[in-house]
Amino acid sequence: MKKDIDSFGKYQFYIYTLITLPLILSAGFTLDYVFTAGEVKYRCKIPECEDLDSATKLRGMSWLNNSQSLTENCKRYSVSSFKSETNCSAPGFFDHNKTEICNEWVYDPDEVTIHNEWDISCDSNRWKLTLIGTINNLGQLVGLTFASTLSDKYGRRTVLTSITFLTGISGLIHSFSVNYWMFVAFEFIDACFAAGIYSACFIYAMEMTGVEQRVVGSTFISCIYAVGEIWLGLVAKWTRNWRVLMRVIYGPGLLVIALMYLLPESVRWLLANDKRDRAEKVYRKMAKVNKLDISEEAFIELKNINDEKEKENGDAKKDTSKSEDESAAADSSPVKKAEPNITQIRHSPKILTRLLICSFCWLTNTFVYYGLSLNSTEFGQGDKYINFILVVAIEIPGNIFVYPLLNSIGRKATLCGAFVFSGVFCLLIQFVPSYGMWHWVALALYVCGKGCITMAFSTSYVYTTELFPTTLRHSLLGICSMTGRVGSILAPQTPLLAKYIYDGLPLLLFGAMSLTAGMLTLSFPETLGTKLPDTLEEAERIGQKDPDEKATSDHNGSSTLSPA
Structure with missing residues (x-):
């Protein structure tokens, strides 16, 4: 029965369709810093020469080449002490042998990231932009350690919908950051929540799919994640503003809470946690949607299988409740089986x-x-x-x-x-x-x-x-x-x-x-x-090759792959 129900049908198609939303969103949550903390084209601001027209232009001014090197965005030529002209384009207006550090910059007006919003420019500040990506991945590292434990304890669907919803809320708050360090703090928080979304989707999908369809299922999940990355690039190109980008990326995360009512819990998780009545309901609905004729005896058999597992677990618990003397004797037994240990x-x-x-x-x-x-x-x-x-x-x-x-x-x-x-x-x-x-x-x-x-x-x-x-x-x-x-x-x-x-x-x-x-x-x-x-x-x-297997192979004139 279980094999029939686990076959890929309309019900599994329904599940895979619904989890595309959190999968696509997780790509944006993971990589949005590529654009929110991206570097914008800029140049030094030259107060002596700027006017209303040039204050928003990066190139095209006749005096620009005279005021700074074409390869330098953070230094400018000093105004000559012996200038005889008031025209910035005049050869003697700037001293090309003397430079000074820029204090103000002109940015590309068509794009807004934290770079130009908070003047994070030049070598002394460039690390602040690259730090965002590192903080994001550190947050994912921390989040992953909790996500797997929570998923095993509270269920795949519950954790998937909860962390996606929380990421959406955190990301929206993140988009209202008032300074760099607030942005950094919420970058870490966002990543902690978002870290488990992809793995939760992956595990959930695999547990709701039969063995023969898992390769196709995992390929589908990987491809949908890539679609999410493409979507991130398209939204970034359309918005070109880090605050708007984050609101478009994180806002739909609030909608995922609806999946709590649209998606069933993983049947394997339900069975593993002795929630057989709920698992049976999911199996019955799955069989109905996939138009499978499953008898009542089959469902009783499913319950019996889990009763046997429960009995085995109970027997194991009884075995572990030996007296101290029996435990000591067992420990000293030469046939004791060693527990797996990474050492x-x-x-x-x-x-x-x-x-x-x-x-x-x-x-x-x-x-x-x-x-x-x-x-x-x-x-x-x-x-x-x-x-x-x-x-x-x-x-x-x-x-x-x-x-x-x-x-x-x-x-x-x-x-x-x-x-x-x-x-x-x-x-x-x-x-x-x-x-x-x-x-x-x-x-x-x-x-x-x-x-x-x-x-x-x-x-x-x-x-x-x-x-x-x-x-x-x-x-x-x-x-x-x-x-x-x-x-x-x-x-x-x-x-x-x-x-x-x-x-x-x-x-x-x-x-x-x-x-x-x-x-x-x-x-x-x-x-x-x-x-x-x-x-x-x-x-x-x-x-x-096993020696016995090799001998058999030589005798038969053919080789056999070792099962080990």
């Missing part, structure tokens, strides 16, 4: 090495993935909004094409190839001129690099799960994920490398790290066609 990997150099490489791959994934998205707004001479939209749109084909590759050429080849090609594309950009039509060639390479790192990111989720044993999988996956979060925290600082050291340094760093990760993945065993390892020993044997 076990110290005795397994193979698994420890695998963990270190996986952690570096996750770090590279997040660093390059977010780094390319963030730096796209300052890449080349094109429109920053179009650049961003193209760079995030490539995630859709990247997420779609990766799964056929995983099942055809395998996990290792897909991950290695995705990393290597991403690195090559990032490095090739260094050899392409940035002027004229060459800009589009460079942008195409940039977009391809983002598409490849997206494929690497998706592959890492699948591959990492298959490389570690069941007893330690959650803990080791958590270490990789936490290491990866370091990459997303550091990525917002990469624009400073371009400003202070070398324009192409971020791309060189992205390319070098991707190539290194690609080479390191060659040490992984192939997991395509193998069962998930349950123990440390099984995980170590992935990719190896």
Whole structure:
């Protein structure tokens, strides 16, 4: 019965349709700082020369080249002590051998971010803009630690709708920030609330879908998130004002509270928490909408299954209520089964090495993935909004094409190839001129690099799960994920490398790290066609043949993939 109900039908389509709203919103919540804290074009304000017309213009004044260097926005030439002219365009009006720091600036009037609203300009203040992205990712790191616990305790639907609603409220308050530090504080609060939205949607969707449809379901979720990123770019291009942008992005979050009444709770969560009557109601509605003929005996069987589970849990509790003497005797028993402990990997150099490489791959994934998205707004001479939209749109084909590759050429080849090609594309950009039509060639390479790192990111989720044993999988996956979060925290600082050291340094760093990760993945065993390892020993044997299996293979004249 359970298999029939879990098949993808109209009811699952209804659920996936409803969760598109929080998924799309979560992309905006996560990346809005790209535009709210973006740098606006600006120049020094020259009080001696400005008039009503020039006070809002960046270029076009005859005196501008005479007053400051074309490559400098934060310094201007001092007025000459020996000037004989009152005309700013006169050659002797400014002393080109003497400069001074600008105290006021003229900004592009067509765009408003916190940069020009609060005069966060020049080298001494540039860190304040990049800090916003780091604070956002720190907030996500904190929020994720609470979101998973709350989801397990109070339910998927409850947490999903609650945190999306709270993010909407926080974001709207955020849009009324009166100074920089208030903005920073609410950036952190927003991120804490928003951190669990994507994972809550993902887990909820997977728990409401059968095993055979989960690959399609996860691909759909990844693509909808990319649609949310595109929507963010379009709204930013339309509004060009950080306050309006935030209100458009966060306002719809208040509507998600309606999903509390439109979405059912996850049936797997209900069953796991002994809420069988509610689970049965959801199953009955699901069967009705999907037009499945489920007998009453099947529902009784479902209850009996959970009664057996409850009995097993009760027996387990009785076992743990032994007397102290019995417990002591059990502890001293030589056949006692050791509890899974992450410290076990110290005795397994193979698994420890695998963990270190996986952690570096996750770090590279997040660093390059977010780094390319963030730096796209300052890449080349094109429109920053179009650049961003193209760079995030490539995630859709990247997420779609990766799964056929995983099942055809395998996990290792897909991950290695995705990393290597991403690195090559990032490095090739260094050899392409940035002027004229060459800009589009460079942008195409940039977009391809983002598409490849997206494929690497998706592959890492699948591959990492298959490389570690069941007893330690959650803990080791958590270490990789936490290491990866370091990459997303550091990525917002990469624009400073371009400003202070070398324009192409971020791309060189992205390319070098991707190539290194690609080479390191060659040490992984192939997991395509193998069962998930349950123990440390099984995980170590992935990719190896059993002696007995090899003998059988040699005898039969064919090889068989090890089930470990």
